[in-house]
Amino acid sequence: MQAGYKQFCPVAMASEVLCTRWTIVLLRELVAGSNRFNDLRRGVPRMSPALLSRRLKELEAAGVLERRGNGKAHAEYHLTKAGQDLRGVVEAIGVWGQRWVEADLSLDNLDASLLMWDMRRSLNVDPLPDRRSVIEFHYEDQPTSRRSWWLIVEADGHVDLCSVDPGFEVDLFATTDLRTMTSIWMGLSKVKAERQSKTLHLEGDTGLAKHMQTWLGLSPFAVEKKKV
Amino acid sequence: MQAGYKQFCPVAMASEVLCTRWTIVLLRELVAGSNRFNDLRRGVPRMSPALLSRRLKELEAAGVLERRGNGKAHAEYHLTKAGQDLRGVVEAIGVWGQRWVEADLSLDNLDASLLMWDMRRSLNVDPLPDRRSVIEFHYEDQPTSRRSWWLIVEADGHVDLCSVDPGFEVDLFATTDLRTMTSIWMGLSKVKAERQSKTLHLEGDTGLAKHMQTWLGLSPFAVEKKKV
DNA sequence: CGGGATCCGTAAAGATACTG
């Protein structure tokens, strides 16, 4: 780790721990509930595994998280109390970003895999029927390998994400482009408006289609309004 | 700046702006009210002027601050609305630091110049008499050049800081070591206790001495309790 | 397959000196 700021101020001391590259984004994943190395990687796909490994060690040394499991196998990373208390910091940064970062700048960084991984996490399963529901997303602007995605909501509320056809009967097809879906998920536009402007097309179960804005949980920051 | 995180998430977008080295500490200075290049330098003395200059340009490009003054001379940096809204982020980080960073770790980073500069800023002038008050601090453990400091509170409430004897009559002498004074200012110990344990010695105006804990404004984070 | 470590090229930051 670099030499530090040499300031007794708590802002500086905390920044030594928090304000290194990737650290806050990684903490967002931990706060959101990911615990395994490869789950964390899915949330920070552009971070090298070497740096991820190093950051995890640094955060453990700083008392932010705890590594469970003695061997290499099945290690889990869990936030300590100090780590859980970082939720406020991550939220403050996210709220500021949602308020002040130009939407167009955010929407220049589209990533289907990341969007689906996030959507899986915050799906609101309550309004869904008491049986398995399968929703297929089709992003027509994406290369083949990232074009089709399946969200599978089991009867017990567990949500799975697939990028290869799981073979189940699909209850709802959503055909759109990645920018539109990301925009909806970030709270920048609405399902209804995108359907009307034909940028989002839904086919299948009409009940599921009608309540998409409800069961599709949005980004935790979607409620925050843009400022100028 | 390097390529960025390539994530649409507002936490990641904001982190690209905020979580680079020195940036949060610099923003603390701006939020605290410094506007001039060399005033900012006093708050971040270990940051090279080259990096300070670069960060100021980056923050201007990000819409966080605005540079006023067309030529080089007398330039001022002022937070925009987006920048002022970062106060919440800086506070969240500082509160976390005060709660969770070991006090001993903070107190390994003593800096007399920085402490006095901060104390000058948050002095509570209301309980002071309606004439000029001069308080001399003497840190016996410091090298000669950083040993003696004068805080001069003018009748109108304006506070000046000197590291060379300004020649005024001194109303109160405080003799202590830097760690003790820093600890008091961070809210980790009290004037009364340090006087009783003889680590802080006050001489001069007894009224001024008696109310030191009151007129000595503490760090903005001093009210936050340490956690375990 | 999960959980890393290693190596090397590039990019950022530190130190110090200097200038319009």
Place this chain on the structure above:
DNA sequence: CAGTATCTTTACGGATCCCG
């Protein structure tokens, strides 16, 4: 006062490889 210029050191990115 408000910055540049230059050189060295450190951190990061990306690919590859390893091991239980």
